[in-house]
Amino acid sequence: LGEQLGKLPIDPRLGRMILGGRDEAALREVLVIAAALGLQDPRDRPQAAQQRADEAHRKFREEGSDFASYLKLWSFWHEARARSSRSQMHKLCRENFLSYNRMREWEDIHEQLIRVMRELGFGPNDAPASAEQIHRALLPGLLSKIGMWNPEARVYIGARQTRFMIHPSSSLARKPPPWVMAAELVETSQLFARSVAKIDPAWLESAAGSLCRRSYGDPHWEQKQGQVMAKEQVTLYGLPIVKDRKV
Numbered sequence: 001l002g003e004q005l006g007k008l009p010i011d012p013r014l015g016r017m018i019l020g021g022r023d024e025a026a027l028r029e030v031l032v033i034a035a036a037l038g039l040q041d042p043r044d045r046p047q048a049a050q051q052r053a054d055e056a057h058r059k060f061r062e063e064g065s066d067f068a069s070y071l072k073l074w075s076f077w078h079e080a081r082a083r084s085s086r087s088q089m090h091k092l093c094r095e096n097f098l099s100y101n102r103m104r105e106w107e108d109i110h111e112q113l114i115r116v117m118r119e120l121g122f123g124p125n126d127a128p129a130s131a132e133q134i135h136r137a138l139l140p141g142l143l144s145k146i147g148m149w150n151p152e153a154r155v156y157i158g159a160r161q162t163r164f165m166i167h168p169s170s171s172l173a174r175k176p177p178p179w180v181m182a183a184e185l186v187e188t189s190q191l192f193a194r195s196v197a198k199i200d201p202a203w204l205e206s207a208a209g210s211l212c213r214r215s216y217g218d219p220h221w222e223q224k225q226g227q228v229m230a231k232e233q234v235t236l237y238g239l240p241i242v243k244d245r246k247v
Helices: 002-007 012-023 027-037 047-060 066-083 086-095 100-119 131-145 201-211
Strands: 146-150 155-158 163-166 179-187 191-198 212-222 227-236 239-246
Touching: 002 012, 012 027, 012 100, 012 131, 027 066, 027 100, 027 131, 047 066, 066 086, 066 131, 066 191, 086 100, 131 146, 131 179, 131 191, 131 201, 146 239, 163 179, 201 212, 201 227, 201 239
Parallel strands: 163 191
Antiparallel strands: 146 155, 146 179, 155 163, 179 191, 212 227, 227 239
């Protein structure tokens, strides 16, 4: 895994997502998302026109996942590119509060990644990947940026007891799911998670592997099985991901 990460000309976290995309048969979609996460967000939100920008960006939103929004934006861009001239694309970007230069940079990074994956002998998936496949692929690169919702404090408890909120620009901000992963945590007025998706905590144990910590309690003799049983607790960076599993 380390050798393969070393061959990818990209941040190791993003590289780990790409290798996850290969393992989950979601490489085509993950390459698009990883290329987007490797640059500044192509969606512009100027101070003087934040509301208009938010309205223009609403068509790219995907409930439950900001990562899926990148795929929607990518499709929009490519469909428009196929039928428009360069000047029309500049106009389209202005109308939709997108940065033309960053959209082109996104394409360039994506093409580089496809070339490297070909050299490594990895081909994109033929069938479209499901939302679960895509998010399971991204998860190993974002393990330190997961969060569990605490309804009493109305805040997410993250790795090593950090506390954060979902950024208001996210599609998940209004209805926070029980568990999330984020592309980045940014400190402004408080700690905010940006580019967020809901996750199933059942995915975490296999994704985290040896990063998980296990403890055992309540040992007792089970007559039927003729053996000692106990309850296992599994934590990841201090967050409980498995409770009271019989072992």
